[in-house]
Amino acid sequence: MIVRQARVIPIVLVVMTLGTLLVRPLTGPIEAQSDRRVIVLGIDGMDYRLLSQFIAEGRLPNFERLASAGSLSPLETTMPPLSPVAWSTFITGMDPGGHGIYDFLHRDPLTAEPLESIYQVSPPGRSFSLGSWVVPLSGGGVVAQRKGTAFWELLEDAGVDTTVFRMPVNFPPVESSGRSFSGMGTPDILGTHGTFTFYTDYPPDNMNDLTGGTVQLVDVVDNHVSGRLTGPPNTFRRFPRNDALLRPATTEVEYENPDLTVDFSVHVDVEAGAAKFIVQDTEFILNEGEWSDWISVNFEAVPFLIHVGASARFYLQDISPDFKLYVTPLQIDPAKPVLPVSTPDDWSAEITDSIGRFYTQELPEDTKAYQEGIFSGREFWEQSQFVYREQRLALDHMLESFDDGLLFFYFSSVDQGAHMLFHYMDPDHPIHEEDELLSTGIRTLYEEMDGVLGQLLEFIEQDDRETTLMVMSDHGFSPFYWGVNLNSWLLEKGYATLRDPSRQGQTPLFLNVDWERTTAYAVGLQGLYVNLQGREGHGIVPPSEYEQVLDRLETDLLAMRDERTGQSPVRLVFRPRDEWQGADPATAPDIIVGYDWGYRTSWDSPLGQFPRDIFVDNDETWSGDHSIDYRLVPGVFLSNRQIMIDNPTLSDLTVTVLEEFGVAPLPEMIGKDALE
Amino acid sequence: MFGSKVKIDKALLEKATKYSQIAGYSSTEEFINNALEKEIAKLEGADSEDEIKKRLKGLGYIS
Numbered sequence: 001m002i003v004r005q006a007r008v009i010p011i012v013l014v015v016m017t018l019g020t021l022l023v024r025p026l027t028g029p030i031e032a033q034s035d036r037r038v039i040v041l042g043i044d045g046m047d048y049r050l051l052s053q054f055i056a057e058g059r060l061p062n063f064e065r066l067a068s069a070g071s072l073s074p075l076e077t078t079m080p081p082l083s084p085v086a087w088s089t090f091i092t093g094m095d096p097g098g099h100g101i102y103d104f105l106h107r108d109p110l111t112a113e114p115l116e117s118i119y120q121v122s123p124p125g126r127s128f129s130l131g132s133w134v135v136p137l138s139g140g141g142v143v144a145q146r147k148g149t150a151f152w153e154l155l156e157d158a159g160v161d162t163t164v165f166r167m168p169v170n171f172p173p174v175e176s177s178g179r180s181f182s183g184m185g186t187p188d189i190l191g192t193h194g195t196f197t198f199y200t201d202y203p204p205d206n207m208n209d210l211t212g213g214t215v216q217l218v219d220v221v222d223n224h225v226s227g228r229l230t231g232p233p234n235t236f237r238r239f240p241r242n243d244a245l246l247r248p249a250t251t252e253v254e255y256e257n258p259d260l261t262v263d264f265s266v267h268v269d270v271e272a273g274a275a276k277f278i279v280q281d282t283e284f285i286l287n288e289g290e291w292s293d294w295i296s297v298n299f300e301a302v303p304f305l306i307h308v309g310a311s312a313r314f315y316l317q318d319i320s321p322d323f324k325l326y327v328t329p330l331q332i333d334p335a336k337p338v339l340p341v342s343t344p345d346d347w348s349a350e351i352t353d354s355i356g357r358f359y360t361q362e363l364p365e366d367t368k369a370y371q372e373g374i375f376s377g378r379e380f381w382e383q384s385q386f387v388y389r390e391q392r393l394a395l396d397h398m399l400e401s402f403d404d405g406l407l408f409f410y411f412s413s414v415d416q417g418a419h420m421l422f423h424y425m426d427p428d429h430p431i432h433e434e435d436e437l438l439s440t441g442i443r444t445l446y447e448e449m450d451g452v453l454g455q456l457l458e459f460i461e462q463d464d465r466e467t468t469l470m471v472m473s474d475h476g477f478s479p480f481y482w483g484v485n486l487n488s489w490l491l492e493k494g495y496a497t498l499r500d501p502s503r504q505g506q507t508p509l510f511l512n513v514d515w516e517r518t519t520a521y522a523v524g525l526q527g528l529y530v531n532l533q534g535r536e537g538h539g540i541v542p543p544s545e546y547e548q549v550l551d552r553l554e555t556d557l558l559a560m561r562d563e564r565t566g567q568s569p570v571r572l573v574f575r576p577r578d579e580w581q582g583a584d585p586a587t588a589p590d591i592i593v594g595y596d597w598g599y600r601t602s603w604d605s606p607l608g609q610f611p612r613d614i615f616v617d618n619d620e621t622w623s624g625d626h627s628i629d630y631r632l633v634p635g636v637f638l639s640n641r642q643i644m645i646d647n648p649t650l651s652d653l654t655v656t657v658l659e660e661f662g663v664a665p666l667p668e669m670i671g672k673d674a675l676e
Numbered sequence: 677m678f679g680s681k682v683k684i685d686k687a688l689l690e691k692a693t694k695y696s697q698i699a700g701y702s703s704t705e706e707f708i709n710n711a712l713e714k715e716i717a718k719l720e721g722a723d724s725e726d727e728i729k730k731r732l733k734g735l736g737y738i739s
Contacts, residue, residue, distance in 0.1 A: 105735075105738075419736060525737055604739070
């Protein structure tokens with residue numbers, strides 16, 4: 001396996017000086033067929049069963065045409081069938097043991113603390129202080145965690161032009177002589193998965209428990225509202241922490257960085273049902289229920305010297321009787337990105353020049369705003385359609401400039417819509433409801449992809465040159481009816497012990513766990529870890545007993561029974577070290593739990609909580625999921641050429657793309673060419 | 677049991693006894709132990725805990 005030095009990029013405010021150190025041995029034939037054309041349409045979460053159903057119903061004429069003239073197959077996904085894992089396999093052609101992405105969340109073996117799997121933040125380096133100002137000498141950084149070589153790097157080495165738009169798990173984007181734009185894993189300006197802000201004079205009940213967003217209480221005084229956009233901490237300034245007085249005088253003073261902020265004002269006209277907004281130099285008017293275009297925001301970190309650009313859209317929900325304003329997560333502004341989201345760096349601005357500003361955040365559909373009740377289902381739909389239309393505009397732009405080589409283009413709408421609209425489609429879902437628009441929402445999303453496919457087929461047919469078209473997804477979908485509190489189950493079975501049982505369910509992040517009497521714990525969506533001596537910070541299981549513990553866990557997991565439904569929630573116990581080559585012994589889970597149809601891990605278990613009930617109904621609008629037994633949720637693979645192998649996998653597609661250009665895959669790529 | 681003796685204001689101890697019963701703790705010692713743990717956690721690790729939760733909970737799959 002080739003291990004490449006990860007690209008390190010500085011945190012938001014640090015000047016981007018840490019370049020990439022990439023050393024790649026020459027591999028494969030250099031005489032690639034660089035005049036060939038290959039288009040790969042990546043549709044996150046497109047499900048084989050639903051696609052087949054909608055084709056059979058005559059809803060997807062272009063998919064039907066492609067399947068008839070070419071081929072259609074289910075596509076085996078990874079275990080676990082999670083997007084970061086599956087897309088990493090497509091990118092590198094390796095199984096998770098090779099690329100090192102095992103879940104959305106990993107864990108620190110010393111503390112069991114959950115960690116981001118796609119990237120990790122390293123601590124700031126040296127700096128010197130001048131009063132309250134701090135000048136960094138070396139910055140902290142964001143380090144991509146995926147190992148392996150992206151297939152488009154091999155293509156570029158062989159002289160093939162590549163355009164890769166919104167590829168997941170490509171943040172920071174790998175150094176590339178081609179054009180690429182980062183996808184899933186790209187944070188908002190706060191460094192989060194996306195944090196919206198809701199301004200209101202009528203606080204929602206869940207104000208203090210809101211996830212994925214914050215509520216700012218405002219007052220409407222004389223038809224005027226003052227609001228504040230909060231950016232990232234200003235790492236150029238520092239002040240003593242507020243709680244410094246609580247610490248003994250001998251303790252070294254601790255500092256904190258103040259947040260960057262931009263104030264804005266709103267003048268409301270209740271009778272007209274409209275409001276005028278002033279955000280720095282930008283003024284605009286919105287009616288109730290109307291969205292603004294992208295608004296540029298300029299945070300000043302050091303006066304006249306350093307600014308942090310961001311962009312946001314404003315949605316005026318209501319003026320009266322209550323003032324309600326939603327502002328999108330602050331985006332890395334594609335016109336002047338403060339973090340590298342594209343290669344070359346200026347490609348982001350070039351796209352913006354052509355199609356205007358757009359979402360740069362990883363998965364822009366605001367599922368949290370809907371889940372938390374800030375959006376209605378219809379509002380979520382409307383916002384999701386903004387995202388879809390932006391991606392269509394971007395596709396138009398890519399096709400205009402695509403001549404030969406590789407074009408990969410990614411859509412997120414099917415995945416995000418299936419997560420949030422499943423209960424409208426599925427009459428068996430615990431929170432099923434009817435809605436004229438949303439009950440067919442998922443089907444509409446597939447129909448929109450059919451339109452995209454039609455555009456691509458027309459584009460291909462307009463040119464005499466041969467073009468290979470591949471349509472693929474990373475996984476399928478299942479309903480999410482019931483959650484399993486896996487840590488609570490471990491507790492009941494005696495694998496885990498709490499220091500204070502009376503506080504069960506009250507503390508996250510394993511804070512109440514008695515590690516001296518805990519043999520296994522769960523982190524993330526499907527990972528389960530043995531508290532192994534020599535690996536875990538408080539490990540108690542001797543290596544000699546490791547396999548016995550795994551055997552016992554497997555037996556008990558498969559025997560798990562939900563008495564409420566009479567079903568066995570666990571269908572597959574997957575042991576990565578038996579299935580993968582090269583799994584990191586320190587970080588890979590010991591077991592990946594494959595839930596049955598309708599089940600999933602609970603909402604609380606992934607971050608180390610132990611709720612009192614093991615099985616819970618899912619009453620959240622996040623009603624569809626796929627973090628189950630991978631065999632139940634295959635993705636899709638279509639091509640205008642014949643698929644020649646049985647049961648194609650994601651790693652086969654990597655090799656297939658390379659072979660289309662006559663480029664040899666790397667030895668660690670485990671797939672095979674799938675097309676004739 | 678505490679490993680070492682700690683002096684505590686009598687009125688405060690009475691309050692702690694009263695509220696430990698209301699809150700359902702098995703003993704006043706257990707209540708005081710928990711209260712101290714909470715405060716220490718705030719000073720030692722609450723920031724990082726909040727930060728982790730804040731960052732990760734934006735992920736749609738967890739709440």
